[in-house]
Amino acid sequence: MSVDVDVTFPRIIRSEFIKLRTLRSTWILLGSMLVLFIAFGAIAALATTGQIDDGRGGPPAALGLDPVTTVLAGAGFAVLIMSVFGVLAGAREYGSGMIRTTLAFVPKRLPVLWAKVLVLIGLVIPVAVLAALGAFFLGMAVLTGAGEATASLSDPDAQRVLIGTAAYITGLSVIGLALGIAMRSMPGAIATVIGGVLILPALLTVLLPESWRSVLKYLPSNAAAPFTEVKVRADMLALTPGIIVFIAWVVASLVVAGFLFARRDA
Amino acid sequence: MIEVRNLTKQYGSVTAVDDISFTVEPGKVTGFLGPNGAGKSTTMRMVLGLDRPTAGSVLVNGQNYRDTAAPVHEIGALLEAKGFDKARSARNHLIALAASCGIGITRVDEVLAMVGLNEVARQKAGGFSLGMGQRLGIAVALIGDPRIVMLDEPVNGLDPDGVLWIRHLLRELAEEGRTVFLSSHLMSEMELIADQLIIIGRGKILADTTMSAFIDSWSTNRVRVVAPGIADLEPLLSTGSTSIVIESSDTLICSGIDAAVIGQTAFAAGIILHELTPLSVSLEEAFMELTKDSVQFHTGENAA
Numbered sequence: 001m002s003v004d005v006d007v008t009f010p011r012i013i014r015s016e017f018i019k020l021r022t023l024r025s026t027w028i029l030l031g032s033m034l035v036l037f038i039a040f041g042a043i044a045a046l047a048t049t050g051q052i053d054d055g056r057g058g059p060p061a062a063l064g065l066d067p068v069t070t071v072l073a074g075a076g077f078a079v080l081i082m083s084v085f086g087v088l089a090g091a092r093e094y095g096s097g098m099i100r101t102t103l104a105f106v107p108k109r110l111p112v113l114w115a116k117v118l119v120l121i122g123l124v125i126p127v128a129v130l131a132a133l134g135a136f137f138l139g140m141a142v143l144t145g146a147g148e149a150t151a152s153l154s155d156p157d158a159q160r161v162l163i164g165t166a167a168y169i170t171g172l173s174v175i176g177l178a179l180g181i182a183m184r185s186m187p188g189a190i191a192t193v194i195g196g197v198l199i200l201p202a203l204l205t206v207l208l209p210e211s212w213r214s215v216l217k218y219l220p221s222n223a224a225a226p227f228t229e230v231k232v233r234a235d236m237l238a239l240t241p242g243i244i245v246f247i248a249w250v251v252a253s254l255v256v257a258g259f260l261f262a263r264r265d266a
Numbered sequence: 267m268i269e270v271r272n273l274t275k276q277y278g279s280v281t282a283v284d285d286i287s288f289t290v291e292p293g294k295v296t297g298f299l300g301p302n303g304a305g306k307s308t309t310m311r312m313v314l315g316l317d318r319p320t321a322g323s324v325l326v327n328g329q330n331y332r333d334t335a336a337p338v339h340e341i342g343a344l345l346e347a348k349g350f351d352k353a354r355s356a357r358n359h360l361i362a363l364a365a366s367c368g369i370g371i372t373r374v375d376e377v378l379a380m381v382g383l384n385e386v387a388r389q390k391a392g393g394f395s396l397g398m399g400q401r402l403g404i405a406v407a408l409i410g411d412p413r414i415v416m417l418d419e420p421v422n423g424l425d426p427d428g429v430l431w432i433r434h435l436l437r438e439l440a441e442e443g444r445t446v447f448l449s450s451h452l453m454s455e456m457e458l459i460a461d462q463l464i465i466i467g468r469g470k471i472l473a474d475t476t477m478s479a480f481i482d483s484w485s486t487n488r489v490r491v492v493a494p495g496i497a498d499l500e501p502l503l504s505t506g507s508t509s510i511v512i513e514s515s516d517t518l519i520c521s522g523i524d525a526a527v528i529g530q531t532a533f534a535a536g537i538i539l540h541e542l543t544p545l546s547v548s549l550e551e552a553f554m555e556l557t558k559d560s561v562q563f564h565t566g567e568n569a570a
């Protein structure tokens with residue numbers, strides 16, 4: 001066999017794509033993200049219009065929220081599911097011992113990590129954008145039907161939050177992947193990304209005294225607020241610093257993962 | 267060719283591999299034999315660059331494995347751990363790995379047929395038996411048409427048919443001029459496959475020799491002779507190269523002399539023999555003798 005069997009970066013990407021494509025959990029996670037994101041937006045829109053009862057008999061729960069926030073009510077779920085997907089893309093091979101087979105085929109390690117990241121981003125971005133747009137249009141249709149206030153896609157706020165939300169979902173999936181590689185354990189990395197990255201900052205923001213806010217706004221989920229939330233709050237970063245800080249978190253997680261991945265025994 | 271030079275691996279305070287050097291040459295089957303925990307798997311992981319040596323180096327066909335352009339063409343390896351995702355089919359497992367070096371589906375199906383998994387190739391690998399998993403691992407090892415085939419305990423879990431198949435396969439690969447390196451903790455297995463033998467115990471090389479030299483060095487023929495008139499027999503036998511150990515008042519252990527010659531000598535002298543037993547050390551015993559100081563996990567003989 002004198003054919004070319006050199007390892008090249010495009011081939012590694014292809015290999016990593018096939019790995020994800022051939023796992024049912026990939027499609028279950030991407031599919032449920034899409035469905036839940038859109039469905040929650042529609043439900044929230046219906047609740048706002050009073051077409052469904054929130055069970056408390058009071059005024060509709062979501063009342064008073066702006067329409068974009070309402071229809072993107074499912075974003076939190078989407079973030080959660082895609083962080084788990086990222087962890088799966090990073091840590092799963094450690095659970096099975098497949099990582100050793102992978103690294104026997106591709107002994108230069110960092111290209112494997114970058115290929116995993118690119119494949120993940122390539123899968124998450126289109127589904128996240130599709131889900132955000134789906135939630136937006138379906139939700140706005142519900143609001144329009146009920147004669148409620150709506151927002152249009154040409155609205156700069158809507159554009160910022162839609163793109164920002166899709167980017168936030170993608171960024172957290174990459175952080176999930178980095179944690180999965182760094183921790184080599186699905187349960188550990190899932191606990192860390194959900195507990196440490198998504199829940200803890202929100203919790204601290206509520207629990208710690210006001211004086212801490214200046215620090216807390218730099219945590220990943222808070223740094224993303226300027227591009228995932230419609231209303232600008234006083235205790236959040238401005239848009240550009242927010243984007244820079246969030247990207248810094250993603251890059252930092254990849255640097256740590258890359259450092260460990262390249263140096264450690266597989 | 268695999269060249270291991272002063273290789274050492276420590277895991278914390280455990281020295282798994284202790285300054286070992288050896289060369290695995292092409293065109294023959296080299297057995298890597300050692301008891302549990304001897305350091306076989308650790309050595310193989312370092313050959314592939316999976317574990318970083320604490321000291322020393324390994325060259326794979328003259329290069330650092332990480333620096334090879336076509337790693338799969340240099341070494342095809344089967345490692346100890348299963349190494350596949352339970353949820354993926356055997357075929358998809360191979361397709362994904364093969365893609366990393368541009369190998370296509372035709373070759374995947376070819377190796378699946380070669381290892382006898384073509385009929386179950388589309389089933390999830392998680393449902394595979396130990397032997398089927400092992401066959402999948404061997405398919406992975408062979409897919410890149412490697413110059414070196416390195417297998418960690420390949421017969422583990424294979425049925426007699428599979429064991430026979432892999433023996434023939436390894437022989438064939440060696441005859442094609444490839445380097446074949448396999449580990450085992452069973453001498454009986456090595457005896458049937460290996461041309462060259464590297465024995466490791468507690469991270470140290472205890473022997474590095476050809477199989478035939480190993481057999482010769484351990485199979486000095488000894489014969490036990492039981493006879494009432496042993497005092498008369500002993501001087502008749504102790505000639506030249508024969509050495510004799512008197513075990514008891516009526517028992518001798520002779521080496522360097524055939525049982526037939528002893529029988530004839532005794533008959534000619536009119537000495538009655540009660541027993542004339544050739545004693546051969548089995549290779550398994552030889553291996554155990556050699557490694558007895560380095561076996562880490564002794565079985566309690568009088569477990570209460």
Ligand SMILES: Nc1ncnc2c1ncn2[C@@H]1O[C@H](COP(=O)(O)OP(=O)(O)OP(=O)(O)O)[C@@H](O)[C@H]1O
Binds near residue numbers: 277302
């Ligand atoms: N990742 C690791 N971390 C810590 N210790 C390890 C690790 N891998 C191996 N060891 C230790 O190194 C020693 C050699 O182990 P290794 O697996 O190489 O032996 P082996 O010869 O393959 O044994 P077996 O026949 O049981 O497969 C053992 O004492 C083992 O406990």
Ligand SMILES: [Mg+2]
Binds near residue numbers: 306307308346
């Ligand atoms: Mg082993």
